[in-house]
Amino acid sequence: MSFFLQAVRMTLRDWRAGELRFLLLALAIAVSALSSVSFFIDRIQAGIRDEAAHLLGADMVIVSDREFDSVWLNQAKKYGLARAETRIFPTMVLSGKGGETVAKLVSLKAVSENYPLRGAVRIAGEENDPGKKAATIPGAGTVWADPELLREAGIRPDDRVRIGNGFFRVTQRIVTEPDRGISFIHFAPRIMMSLLDLEKTGLVQPASRVSYRLLLAGNEKDIERYRKWAEERIKAVSIKGMRIETLEMDRPEMKTTLTRARQFLSLAGLLTAMLASVAIVLGARRFVSRHLDACAILRCLGLTQRQITLMYLTEFFLLGLAGCLIGILAGYLGHLVLLGVLERYLPQQMAAAGWKTVVKCLLIGLSLLLGFALPPIQHLRRVSFVRVIRRETDFASVSKAALYLPGLIVFAGLLFWLTGDVRLGVWILGGFAGLVAVMALLARGALKIAGLARKKLPFPGWRFSLASLERKPVVTVVQIIALATGLMCVLLLTAVKNDLIGAWQRAVPADAPNRFIVNILPGQKETVEKRLVQAGLGQPGLYPMVRGRLIEINGKSVDKKDYDNERAKRLVDREFNLSYMPELPPQNTVVEGSWFGKRRGEASLEERLAKTLGVKTGDKLTFDVIGNRIEVTVTSLRKLDWSSARVNFFVIVSPDGMEEMPQTWITAVFLPPGQTGVATELSREFPNLTVVDIGHIVAQVRTMLDRVTLAVEFLFLFTLASGILVLYAALTGTQEERMHEASVLRTLGATRLQLRRTQRVELVFIGSMAGLLSATGAELAGWMLAVRVFELEWAFSPAVWGYGLAGGIVCALAGAWLGLRKVLNTPPVQSLRSLQ
Template identity: 25%
Template structure:
């Protein structure tokens, strides 16, 4: 017995589909949008990874990069000198810069040498990047020059030095346009900052060295045995070994080592994270489309029950009938997948425009056959998997139905064992498909389990609705309302199908919206009258009084003076940090163990701090008491250090070891525009330690803040400032760009949901046709028929949307609690507005559905329907 369909099945499927092509096209509309989203996302990922692979050296600008937040040790300097090759160095730091009369916190890169070795810094004019070091001029970020109307040839002030602008920075290797949102970038020769006083005291500096290999030599041997010098270009493994040597030399000192291979890996990780989220968007759209196909196939087969019974009476086997409709469903999935793939390739061409500000390179695009193939297979597999159950119900349609007029539900006559087997297979298939997209079987299983639970809830709600409506006595209502409500439980009703389809659409769209809002949640800068809008930091102790006087003289209100002490962790529970890092069983993060800590001390907690565990102790007996100093850790740092209450931490403060004990664990609100700290000391310990200060101010307006910044920078160039208003604008700009990209992809889910909604309502036309004609025949007016449909769809749409909305809120709450770690505050008005739109669309599509019927004569419609 062959599994291939015979000629009779193929011909019959084609002939039947030709007369039903309009309804079949309606069914596959949802698949198109879902596959389009997947193909576009997978193709985008392929384009990015291909571009990164081709331009990896240009993205780094070198073969190897090392950077450290302190001057290099003698050992590291000796290693750098021994490596050879072409080298370039830089000193990078943030500082206040005067652009004419305006002051801005900027990112300074003081470069010495021919960096970048690969790629180029693109400037306007083009020659500026090649001449700025020889001419001792500056390259300045284009956005700040355009914002302040600066021209090439104008001057900027770095510390005490005035430097002319040589050109605008258009592009820097390995950096996207969004990088400048942190602060304007300025590139100057390294010797330009030597006399600027910017590196005198309290400056936080990053020292970098770049290497290009291939121009140095190593010993070799000729055929006559004499040693000569020959050129050697290290491969990736050798460069990786060099990186390991650097880390060994650095020891406990935190150092960043970047190679071409690690830069490629970093980009691949970022793109994987992005495309996993976007892949979830595409799968949600595809699931909506597949649910629409499944419900449409069920209604289609139910409507074709008489045709199936007739074929059985004429001698067709159940297998042949299954093949006839199976061919149509497979063709339906294939047509939707192909159309979706073509649309996805079109979207792929425009998708990079949404991510231009986030990609540090110009994307190279090509048609990715694996992405197209995976999109096609996923679309077909998902749509067919969800249509298997309705298809299997064909075998339960009896031949007697050809001569008996009755309401027959094929799915109700399929055995429980068959339903269970098919259901388990479909669930496994969907889980594997989603796991391939998310690269996580656990996440896929949880998502599918949530979908199943939601469908069961919606089916239960539809059954409850039918039973409730059936039990109501609505004699006081008008005929239109009674008939419209009764339509929800009459023969051939579609209450379960519509409630499930519309409810799932609302659930998935609502969940997508809530997830997007949580991902794009704005940082809450609580800038009330008692909150700072200007912060100075890196103030030395002998500068504090002068900076405070300048601020007050200009009309600012000083809110808080915060002492800051730098230190490093050397031991945890008397165990050296290096030993903990080498222990592969340790759960402590390298970042927490090796970072430089900047801490403060005070007697009281501030408004941004809440004790979670333990007790805050605001006064200490001091280091000389012989007792560990009681300190408080932020709970996130405690997790990273694997430290709890009672654990001991030893810090090194300028060569002086200080033993501390974790007395409390806090939750710190780092969103507040004020200095906040992972580690908090009590008063009585650090007062005599080397320290600098931060000063928080409240200025009455932007002009006052600008005057204060200018006056402080002129007197104390090493002092930096954070203008909270400008930071807020930059964050808003960045998040708006992210929001636009994510919202565009979310439109695929919304579009698919609307298509499925329209399809679910449109297929009801073939069920309602004879009933509506019968009502017209016995005297019902067009207005009454429209009123009946209005009442039914109003109830169905409202119940479906509200149930889906409730499930979406539950899903959003779980995501906020378990995944995003946020306080769940949904935008109920936006969700209710979406519900109103869906209900309105339900009514509009329902009206359009019956417009053609009402314009035709009853006899014509009955003849056309047979």
């Protein structure tokens, strides 16, 4: 208790003397940035997840080829889950006036009350009406229809159409439908009716192929409980034709966007944590440099090393607790301000901030402070009695890398915990460590070159400045690295950040295809292509599509009984859409093997499909194409960018031997709002064509991208504040040494003008080196994140080096003005006495 009281007294004394203010400020800003990011990330990720769930119309969907019995409904009721049901199947709709009947293939969707559970159907009465959220489902005897169907069939609002045995009045146009998807089963125009009216049509018979869907929504815990129960029941009862749909597993067009959203948000948290650690290291080092004399006196008064360690650990703990509480409060208020600013851009439903975030931020702040304060404390306990007489300061020993290993381990663990993204954390940590090591080597090399060139410089002041830097190489290198680290993160958060986000936005451009044109016959290919070019839509990419069933893998017959995975069973039980082409299509990346060579019968598979079916490069596959056996060898696996909304194929075969197979062609084009009539004209000229509007899917992807982009940009402001703190700490970290040196030189007769010029040369050298290193590090970090983590295209920007060089010099000179102007305006004797 006596040591605790003494630690409290030391804390209060150091506070009154101003010794703890910088470290408290560093910790408070670091924790406020961390907590702001953490609060916001936790809430925005929950909100994004809720909005993403709108694309399923629920939190989870059970799909079956038979009607759900009461067991499924009762279990959902037991867990307190909201539920709705839909039936989806293709059928024909008949319309016409004056004795002329028009028949159109449609995808009929019958929905129950409460549909959808997440999101909303938007409907409109007029052609160009942006629409409004539907408050209910279609009323009895009425249907809603896609605008394309109304245009192509000449149907007007309030017209009656025949579906099966029933007649229904068309009352609304469907503008958007949350769970539409871009699967080929949804490519026919939509007709939506009430589930209660389905029996009236007489279309559902015992042998009908209907997709039954049970939509469920509730809290995450109950949804997870139901999912586990459903998986066990499907496996125990061996229910065929039933699967569980989740957003990431069954909506590939959204998976990439969601993954990148989490990665970008995690990046903000990672950089903030990294900068917080650098600021704490610099602040702790400054604290130690000011307490070496006090520790030497305590050793003379009889305190042991263990007692000194306990007292300073207690002082740091009290400081850390205060700093964390201040930071968490400021961070919470800051994230509320951020939510207010971004209110119109954020998801409508935002989760409440939880106490777990508070505990997490408190533990992170204390762990960072104590983890990185331990090395300086270890140095304090080893201060010699002799320092009372001989007051040398060994800064190199304070900065020994081995002593920071516990802090680095804590730092790595906290990063993974904070972001939940191990892959991103490994890349950031590994890249940061590598960049710091390279920076240290380059900085040391620059000092040696400057030392060799010093004697040839014409100005004595320059020679003296470089000699001063050369006399303390460790301190100079540490300062260059610290300044470069802060500048690197600032550049990464400003100039390079725009390149990163720009690359992400280019992955889903504004002119991304919004129409698929399918079922183009070989004889129509050139004409359709010509019509699209004449409409000013550019040169469309048309791809052949051959229907084939996988029958053998490595000579062994394929049977769905051989697979436990439901998706694998569905894949081997249906036909594949095969395609052939000599060149790798856009938005495709070979991740294993190589693209087609000179051999015949090669195939490239989508990597997720290959994993599901247990296929690897070198395996031989056999497809049945209308009685023709097509044998191919898997020579490559591809990664597809589903968010691009372009034509993608799971299986691409080398062209040889495929041109003569029965085939149709498919393309994807972007139709601006004023040219939607092009699709109608094509359908009239070629009745066999199916034109599918996927504009709502692309719009949903872009809306999510825009919201996350805004969130990331605002989160980077908090991280930028931490970067500025690191810059300040780096520039003022050697303030005492520079003040002491300047006072000695003034005592020996140096003028203020000479000192100012000398310091400027030193700081310009440090700032230039730090600026160039920071720009190089920022560009390399941007490339690494873009290519290795976010899987985006990257282009280096030469302007970043200009920003880095200018920023380094300006920051260094600003630090000189802030840190040394007082000593230059103070008499040497008074300045030296203040340092005793």
